[in-house]
Every structure is written in C-alpha cells, then in structure tokens.
Amino acid sequence: MVKSRSQFANSTGVLELNRSEFLVIENLVKAYPKPDGSEAVILDGVNLTIGEDEYISIIGHSGCGKSTLLKIVAGLDRATAGSVRLEGREIRKPGSERMMVFQHYSLLPWLTVRENIRLAVDEVLHNATRAEKISIVNEHLNMVNLMAAADKYPDELSGGMKQRVGIARALAIRPKVLLMDEPFGALDALTRGKLQRQVLDIWESHRQAVMMITHDVDEALYMSDRIVMMTNGPAAKIGEILEVPFPHPRNMQELRELPEYYELRNHALNFLDRHFSQDD
C-alpha cells in the first residue's frame, strides 16, 4: 500500500511535465440553434489538458455531451466557441493523428479484417512501401490476436472480435491521440473484461494519449490515469476530475482488494448519483 502511494507521487510528477500542452481543450462551447431561434447548449465551457502518454476516461450520464466532446476533438464536429489544440496546433478538421475507435465498430462490411486495417494504413502511411504496409498490418493483427480471422468478413465475427479489429485499425496508423467512444459498451461482460485487459496491455507497452468515453466506473478506474466526470446536460461541463493513483501494470483482482479502490469508486458513483437525481 505504501509502495503504491509513493509510486503514485512519482508518476504524477512525471505527468505534470508531460501534461504541458499536449492536448488542450479550452473554454469549449457547443450549441445548436433551435427552431424557435434560441440555442440548445450541449457543452458549456469545458477545460481539460491531457498529457502525451495519459489515459483519460470521460464519464457521465447519457446525453451529457461526452460523445460530442470526443467528436470535436476528432474534428468530426465543430465547436461553437473555444478551442482544442494538439501540440499547440488548433484542431479544425478530422485528422489521422487523432484516430477514433467507434462504439459500433464502424468496420467496412465489404472488406475483410485484413483489408479493413490495410485501408487505413494505405490512406495514412503514404511513405511506407508495400512490404512495410503488409508487415504493419500483420503486426497489428497479431497484437489483437486476430491472425486466424484475418481473411474473414466483419459479418462473420463476434462483437468482441469486431472491436479488436477497430482497435487494430486505429493503432496501425500510429495516432498521437487515441479516441475511444464507449469501445466496450456493446460487448457482453466476459468479452468486455478480456478486451479491457488486452487494450490495457497494449497501452502499457506503448503508452500514448487516450481519451475514452465510458459509463462504467469500474472500467474507468481499471484503465485510466484520470477520470473526467461530466455534469448532466444540457449545458454540461466538467464536474470533477478524479486522479486514479494505482500504478501500471494494473491487475483487476489486486485493485479490488484495495480499500482506496472502493473509496474512489464510491466517490465517482456518488457524483453520478448526485447529478442524476438533480436532473429528475
């Protein structure tokens, strides 16, 4: 216990340095004009800074605008006001340095697993030779244990396998920020646990910035360095940011034995409950 606390102090120290301006979200506002002329405010002043190798979870009730926030960072949606900067450069449009893992996988059903990953590699890694591209695809197929299913079509895969393809596709183009929109949300509990472990293994060996949307407190605590808790929409903002001090590599069984785990879990659940009842 003492050991993990000291490591926590150490790792936050490192994070303070890296955190400086890698991905900066400043006074972000998203509003839609309503038919009656007024505005529906979805996000009302979101400020968040993310480190170069930090795993961030964003948690909140449905409709709190967390998906909108992720889409704005991806460039798929435009902010009404405020800014998002990656390494100091303003984000205005989609770009492959901010790759998405979609909740419903978004695999192209007319391409095999291998071709789905290859399409992304072809579009993004222009300078790679044919041989390099093939080896990148194979490397990422192996990374998510999908070599055996490489020539199958998405229709032939289970949900967990489809999401592994989605993750392999995202990682294969070597993004600076990985954006995941409830990546495990559509999976059954057993598959979800396995895939969480796999993603965490990959991240622990190749650390990078990750923004993951989730509505599962345990998932957020298990995987992320910080948990960003959003207040309820409309006009959602960041209610609280929870530091998760457990050192990586993490083990779910060990985490469950820590009293701090339950303190953090209760804290997060209380936050969500409080904001849920407010809305009712």
Place this chain on the structure above:
Amino acid sequence: MAIQLNLSVIAVAGQMAWRKAKPVLIRETVLLPALGLLGILAIWWLIALLKSELMPTPAEAWVANLDYILHPFYRRGPGDLGIGWLLIASLRRVLLGFSLGALVAIPVGFLIGMSRSAMLAINPIIQIFKPVSPLAWLPIALAIFNLADPSAIFVIFITSLWPTVINTALGVSSVSQDYIDVARVLEMPRWRQIFKIILPASLPYIFTGLRISLGIAWLVIVAVEMLTGGIGIGFFLWDEWNRLNLSSVFLAILVIGLTGLVLDYVMSRIQSLVTHRSVAPNTL
C-alpha cells in the same frame, strides 16, 4: 387421382430415405415445391380434359413440342429457327438495353444521391416517366430508328432506367455516417471516398435496382417483340397463337418463366460475389 397417388408414394419414400438426414429440409426444398407444380399441372389437365377444344392436355402439349425441346438449335430456313436461337435473340436485346440503361442509371443515381440540387432537378422527370408503360415509348423509338431491333433495345433501355436510378440514389444517400466518419478521420479525399466507401457501401442497393430492372426488362421484351415481330421468344409466342398452335404457347410461357428465374439467379450470384454478402433469392 393417379397424380395424387404418385405424390404420396414419392412423399413416403422420400421421408423414409431422408428421415435420418434432414427431413425438414427435404420437405421444404423438394416436396412442397413439387406439390405446387403438380397441383398446377393437375388443374391444367383437368381443364383440358373437360374442354378439349380449348387447350391440349399436358401430355398432348409435350408430344407436340417434342421437336422444339429435343432440337432447340435447329436452322431450317431464314425464319425457321429452334427455340434456343429465339431465346438468344431476345436475351441479346434485353442484355444490350439493360446494360446501356445501367451505364446511364448508376451515375445518375449517384448524382441524385449525393447532391440535393441534382435530386430536385431530376426527381420530377423520374416521377413523371416512371409510371409510363415502357411500351408507350415504342412509337417514339420506331420514329427515331425506323428499325424494329434498335427500337426494342431502346424500350428496354428506358425500362431499365427507373428502378436502378431510384435504388442507387437511395443507396448512396443512406450510406452510414459511420463509414463516412471513418473516411474523414483517415483524411480520405472526397473523390476517393466515392470509390472506396460510397460505391461499395451502396452496392447492395444498386444490385436491388439492377435486379428489379432486369426482371421488368424481361417482362417487357415479350410484349415488345409481339408488337415489332422479328426473331425472338415474344414474337414466337404471338406467331404460334396466330397459327392456333396453343401447345407451343404453353412451351413459350414455360421457357420465358424459367429464363426469368435464371436471370435473377445469375444476378443474385454476381451480387453476392461482388458485395461479399450472402443474398436472399427473390422469393416473392
């Protein structure tokens, strides 16, 4: 009576033999369809027996058509060709007109599906001309070409346009935003999105349109050939009626039906090959 008896014997024997294998499958793929066909044959036979001046019995029709069935590719004179040649002549017109139609309809469908302005401009034309019987175009075609064969092909061309245009436009406009988002995140240029995302994503719709178009084209060619004459299965049918040779009319109807079935099957095979997704055959 005899037919029913036969059928029950087949049914019992079949069920005995396949009970261990897949009795349900046999029942669904062999027995019930056979029952339907035998039923219609029985009705025909019954009517022919009761009113022998009206039509031949199936057996009489079989005997009368034996020459056509055994020698589908005979050539006995300039106008006296086997039924296989007639079928090929009709198929040639349909495939030519249908291919020309698809070449025009798919790009137009794309344009309508991708651009609201194009949709607003072209949609009224489709709405006005779609309900027009394709045969109504025949006089205009004859006025333009002065020849039966190109006129028939032109009518098939017009016939093939509408279902393909409408289904292509529907497919293009309903491409999942998720796929477009993937392309946008990968920074794929717009023109490449068309060929790598929108075209493959809308192929199932395009094929639905093509299959409907081809089906209607095959319906229409028979009527067109009745009007234009010349060599073809449609004119054969009309010619045999004029000779009061009803046996051959029955044969022609059967051949037209089977050919239509084969055409749709071939299209569905091409569709599943191209789209890599299994395709349900057109049941009804």
